[in-house]
Amino acid sequence: xxxxxxxxxxLLGSMVLVWNAAPAWAHAFGARYDLPLxxxxxxxxxxxxxxLTFVIMAVFASDTSRSGNDYGTDLTRTAVGAVLxxxxxxxxxxxxxxxxxxxxxxxxxxxxxxxxxxxxxxMVWVIWWVGLAFFVAMIxxxxxxxxxxxxxxxxxxxxxxxxxxxxxxxxxxVWPSVVLxxxxxxxxxxxxxxxxxxxxxxxxxxxxxxxxxxxxxxGRQVWLSSGExxxxxxxxxxxxxxxxxxxxxxxxxxxxxRPYGAGLLPSAPxxxxxxxxxxxxxxxxxxxxxxxxxxxTGFLDWLVRDQTVRPFxxxxxxxxxxxxxxxxxxxxLAFPCLFLGVYLGFCAVSIALAGxxxxxxxxxxxxxxxxxxIAIAYHVSHYLSYLMLAGxxxxxxxxxxxxxxxxxxxxxxxxxxxxxINAKTVWYTAVVAIVLGHVLAVWIAHVQAVSLYRNKSxxxxxxxxxxxxxxxxxxxxxxxxxQPIIEG
Amino acid sequence: MAFAVLLYAVAxxxxxxxxxxxxxxxxxxxxxxxxxRVSEGETVSLIWSSDQATRIHLHGYNLLVDVGPGGAVEMNxxxxxxxxxxxxxxxxxxxxxxxxxxxxxxxxPK
Numbered sequence: 399x400x401x402x403x404x405x406x407x408x409l410l411g412s413m414v415l416v417w418n419a420a421p422a423w424a425h426a427f428g429a430r431y432d433l434p435l436x437x438x439x440x441x442x443x444x445x446x447x448x449x450l451t452f453v454i455m456a457v458f459a460s461d462t463s464r465s466g467n468d469y470g471t472d473l474t475r476t477a478v479g480a481v482l483x484x485x486x487x488x489x490x491x492x493x494x495x496x497x498x499x500x501x502x503x504x505x506x507x508x509x510x511x512x513x514x515x516x517x518x519x520x521m522v523w524v525i526w527w528v529g530l531a532f533f534v535a536m537i538x539x540x541x542x543x544x545x546x547x548x549x550x551x552x553x554x555x556x557x558x559x560x561x562x563x564x565x566x567x568x569x570x571x572v573w574p575s576v577v578l579x580x581x582x583x584x585x586x587x588x589x590x591x592x593x594x595x596x597x598x599x600x601x602x603x604x605x606x607x608x609x610x611x612x613x614x615x616x617g618r619q620v621w622l623s624s625g626e627x628x629x630x631x632x633x634x635x636x637x638x639x640x641x642x643x644x645x646x647x648x649x650x651x652x653x654x655x656r657p658y659g660a661g662l663l664p665s666a667p668x669x670x671x672x673x674x675x676x677x678x679x680x681x682x683x684x685x686x687x688x689x690x691x692x693x694x695t696g697f698l699d700w701l702v703r704d705q706t707v708r709p710f711x712x713x714x715x716x717x718x719x720x721x722x723x724x725x726x727x728x729x730x731l732a733f734p735c736l737f738l739g740v741y742l743g744f745c746a747v748s749i750a751l752a753g754x755x756x757x758x759x760x761x762x763x764x765x766x767x768x769x770x771x772i773a774i775a776y777h778v779s780h781y782l783s784y785l786m787l788a789g790x791x792x793x794x795x796x797x798x799x800x801x802x803x804x805x806x807x808x809x810x811x812x813x814x815x816x817x818x819i820n821a822k823t824v825w826y827t828a829v830v831a832i833v834l835g836h837v838l839a840v841w842i843a844h845v846q847a848v849s850l851y852r853n854k855s856x857x858x859x860x861x862x863x864x865x866x867x868x869x870x871x872x873x874x875x876x877x878x879x880x881q882p883i884i885e886g
Numbered sequence: 887m888a889f890a891v892l893l894y895a896v897a898x899x900x901x902x903x904x905x906x907x908x909x910x911x912x913x914x915x916x917x918x919x920x921x922x923r924v925s926e927g928e929t930v931s932l933i934w935s936s937d938q939a940t941r942i943h944l945h946g947y948n949l950l951v952d953v954g955p956g957g958a959v960e961m962n963x964x965x966x967x968x969x970x971x972x973x974x975x976x977x978x979x980x981x982x983x984x985x986x987x988x989x990x991x992x993x994x995p996k
Contacts, residue, residue: 429945429946429972431945431946431969431970431971432969432970433968433969433970433992433993433994434970783969813948814948816946816947816967816969817966817967820926820968820995821968821969821993821994821995822968822995882921882970882990883970
């Protein structure tokens with residue numbers, strides 16, 4: 399989470415513009431202590447990205463490409479498969495999910511109303527949202543098994559067998575999830591008061607009501623794959639992961655081990671709404687880092703000094719609007735539009751170069767997934783030390799979840815160890831992750847293009863603009879990491 | 887002149903470690919670097935003076951010092967953890983941070 403808050407007071411004649419003040423707790427919960435990536439790391443990373451892009455192109459030019467389905471190893475009949483596909487394990491994970499859900503709601507509603515002395519905010523924002531995202535992308539998607547909304551609804555539906563009869567309009571795709579993700583991102587990155595336990599419980603209650611209504615109207619599985627936003631988000635991250643449970647609609651699910659990113663090679667173009675969902679996720683990840691850079695604070699400074707914008711800002715402030723929230727909201731909404739515009743522009747050039755054998759819609763709805771590894775690599779680099787530091791808060795909170803002075807497992811007195819991860823480790827991890835993410839993206843885009851065009855020279859021609867786009871996106875990620883984090 | 891003498895004295899006191907002086911007037915930083923850069927393992931002294939009673943917090947390391955009109959107060963840090971740590975004022979009511987950070991302590995890896 400970003401924590402760009404603080405007071406900036408600008409005297410403009412007799413009028414004063416104020417960015418909002420930091421709340422009392424802003425320092426403790428969302429604090430990030432990352433050093434900027436040094437110039438040497440930045441340049442080596444950037445050089446490796448450009449060099450490897452050309453190397454991969456040269457390799458692909460002489461390679462007869464395989465389709466995406468050729469990359470998996472079936473582990474179903476191995477010991478690993480027997481353990482991970484065991485339905486008791488799934489039942490156990492479901493129970494864990496429900497227990498944590500109940501604990502989050504109970505501590506949030508009844509416990510001390512402090513972001514760091516209450517179990518709920520750390521569990522939700524650090525362990526679940528950041529930590530589970532790491533696990534899902536790096537190992538495999540366990541959210542379908544953990545999902546408490548799914549488990550609780552499936553328990554309840556045994557007693558209410560006639561629900562979920564309405565037909566879901568297929569044209570709607572995952573649009574409900576797109577809208578919900580934008581709202582979620584706004585709550586996390588702009589509103590930021592979701593760190594208060596009571597607010598968190600209200601948000602959970604509202605989302606639970608919505609999710610269970612959706613499941614009751616359209617059916618549990620239908621709503622999971624269209625309106626349960628976290629199922630789409632973790633599902634997308636899980637496509638990057640090496641372990642996956644596939645063919646869940648068959649009676650016997652299979653466990654597959656595959657290279658990182660292979661799950662992003664689609665058998666068919668995704669729904670247009672899914673393309674937009676991916677764009678929203680990618681742009682949000684970038685927005686999160688961007689609003690901590692000096693460039694953003696410089697932009698805010700410029701904004702309040704600019705003569706044309708000033709009267710409008712003063713009017714907003716006069717009507718009780720929080721200026722920083724307004725500006726961040728506009729930026730949060732502008733980012734996906736900008737990303738989509740740039741992406742579609744590059745796709746148009748690709749198609750123009752490769753010839754009209756593939757429709758614009760199929761091309762854009764296929765290649766979009768190739769950008770996901772770049773976003774995951776950046777996300778891991780951006781949040782690694784945050785997870786290692788803020789994640790430690792869960793140790794004392796496990797002993798005293800309500801903040802009532804308990805010491806259940808003897809860890810209530812634990813204090814955060816800030817030496818747990820060295821900046822050098824973070825820098826090396828970041829550069830390696832970003833270079834590897836870029837290489838995977840280039841590889842995926844190439845395989846996708848070959849499967850779309852079924853003609854190597856056309857596929858290669860379609861790739862040139864995509865490569866430029868990917869280098870651009872990777873460079874933006876590296877650049878953000880090289881910027882000092884500004885807190886207000 | 888007195889300021890220079892004080893700085894010298896403190897620097898000597900820190901036994902080869904670095905010392906930086908900050909002066910706060912009416913809750914705002916009037917003197918002192920915007921970023922303090924040190925290497926991992928070094929000892930650093932942040933010396934604070936303020937015209938009003940206030941509390942200064944070095945985040946991450948979680949060090950607090952109370953400073954007021956009585957004179958300068960030292961915040962001694964053994965920089966064992968790398969990172970970029972904000973230093974900010976606590977307001978009178980408790981742990982609130984109504985202002986943006988006064989400075990940042992950057993501890994760079996060896």
